[in-house]
Amino acid sequence: MVDPTTDEGDGEARRHQIAENLTRVRARIAAACVDAGRDPGSVTLIAVTKTYPAADVAHLVSLGVRDVGENRDQEAAPKAAELAAAGIEPRWHYVGQLQRNKSRSVASYASVVHSVDREPLVAALAAARTASAVGVPLDVLVQCSLDGDTNRGGAELSDVPALAAAIAGHPSLRLAGLMAVAPLATDPADAFARLFVASKALRHDHSDATMISAGMSGDLEAAIRHGATHVRVGSALLGTRPPLG
Numbered sequence: 001m002v003d004p005t006t007d008e009g010d011g012e013a014r015r016h017q018i019a020e021n022l023t024r025v026r027a028r029i030a031a032a033c034v035d036a037g038r039d040p041g042s043v044t045l046i047a048v049t050k051t052y053p054a055a056d057v058a059h060l061v062s063l064g065v066r067d068v069g070e071n072r073d074q075e076a077a078p079k080a081a082e083l084a085a086a087g088i089e090p091r092w093h094y095v096g097q098l099q100r101n102k103s104r105s106v107a108s109y110a111s112v113v114h115s116v117d118r119e120p121l122v123a124a125l126a127a128a129r130t131a132s133a134v135g136v137p138l139d140v141l142v143q144c145s146l147d148g149d150t151n152r153g154g155a156e157l158s159d160v161p162a163l164a165a166a167i168a169g170h171p172s173l174r175l176a177g178l179m180a181v182a183p184l185a186t187d188p189a190d191a192f193a194r195l196f197v198a199s200k201a202l203r204h205d206h207s208d209a210t211m212i213s214a215g216m217s218g219d220l221e222a223a224i225r226h227g228a229t230h231v232r233v234g235s236a237l238l239g240t241r242p243p244l245g
């Protein structure tokens with residue numbers, strides 16, 4: 001059931017809980033913007049709904065959230081389809097590591113892909129978006145590795161200019177900016193500061209590539225202090241996820 005207006009009992013309680021969490025997260029974002037001397041309207045909340053059901057996405061959308069993130073195509077594709085069938089069409093952000101063979105699926109429902117970190121993926125996404133029924137370019141972010149450990153995804157900062165140029169060369173893609181996940185071992189503020197420097201360098205050559213996707217439930221304040229335009233928040237909205245099996 002994805003229509004929140006037909007929820008009873010548990011559905012109403014869940015909606016209330018999500019509404020409270022959303023109020024708290026929005027207050028954190030607003031406070032971080034005040035601290036940073038930034039306009040609260042300059043930061044977009046992306047609700048990351050992985051592991052949570054389509055009904056939770058419906059609650060979030062009914063509460064005013066327009067941007068929703070997922071990290072696995074196997075989960076996101078059916079969720080997006082189920083919601084679209086109910087007339088619920090948020091902007092889907094694909095934030096997880098992406099295999100080339102999933103490009104066609106992801107390009108059919110996503111508005112933004114945050115996780116492009118190698119050239120073969122650029123060509124695959126460009127071809128997939130062209131072949132899709134979607135008439136507008138796919139927004140693409142270059143995911144940056146901020147600790148040189150690219151195993152967890154992300155391109156080395158030295159590879160960003162070439163990747164950006166490759167993306168900008170495809171009419172079915174739009175280079176929108178940069179994304180990063182803070183490394184586990186370092187202070188997230190240092191990492192986000194490096195991301196901001198990389199973003200400035202990117203905007204020198206690509207002035208429209210203004211998105212900085214950084215900050216999650218635990219570190220959104222530090223990300224906003226260092227220029228994040230989009231924060232990706234999951235557990236603070238929906239609860240702690242069970243460990244992935």
Ligand SMILES: *Cc1c(COP(=O)(O)O)cnc(C)c1O
Nearest residue numbers: 048071095216217232233234235
């Ligand atoms: C799960 C996830 C998030 C959200 O993380 P929380 O700590 O639950 O807020 C953000 N970004 C990416 C890439 C994710 O996979």
